[in-house]
Amino acid sequence: xxxxxxxxxxxxxxxxxxxxxxxxxxxxxxxxxxxxxxxxxxxxxxxxxxxxxxxxxxxxxxxxxxxxxxxxxxxxxxxxxxxxxxxxxxxxxxxxxxxxxxxxxxxxxxxxxxxxxxxxxxxxxxxxxxxx
Numbered sequence: 222x223x224x225x226x227x228x229x230x231x232x233x234x235x236x237x238x239x240x241x242x243x244x245x246x247x248x249x250x251x252x253x254x255x256x257x258x259x260x261x262x263x264x265x266x267x268x269x270x271x272x273x274x275x276x277x278x279x280x281x282x283x284x285x286x287x288x289x290x291x292x293x294x295x296x297x298x299x300x301x302x303x304x305x306x307x308x309x310x311x312x313x314x315x316x317x318x319x320x321x322x323x324x325x326x327x328x329x330x331x332x333x334x335x336x337x338x339x340x341x342x343x344x345x346x347x348x349x350x351x352x353x
Contacts (some may be wrong), residue, residue: 222266228288231261235261252279294353
């Protein structure tokens with residue numbers, strides 16, 4: 222199995238190789254096929270490999286059931302890795318800047334005489350409010 226290769230791709234490659242060998246009249250028992258799949262798993266799969274080898278009889282463990290177990294493990298493991306990655310990214314994310322406007326107490330002034338800085342602050346406030 223290649224590093225970071227999806228299990229479905231590995232199973233497809235394995236099946237193609239086995240079917241090619243069967244074309245040369247090479248016969249495999251179910252136990253041989255299960256053993257070959259388990260041996261070909263990368264180091265990321267060590268925990269599942271040990272569990273299967275210790276809890277299941279490799280000679281009677283159906284190949285299709287092994288495929289299902291591998292796909293389920295990959296799906297669960299991918300979800301866990303993604304959640305961990307997202308939480309790490311959130312921790313690295315700098316705090317968001319707070320926007321504050323200056324208040325003035327001129328009752329006679331009109332809103333059309335805003336400085337560029339005040340107008341920029343107002344635009345940021347409106348954008349922030351819209352995203353809120």
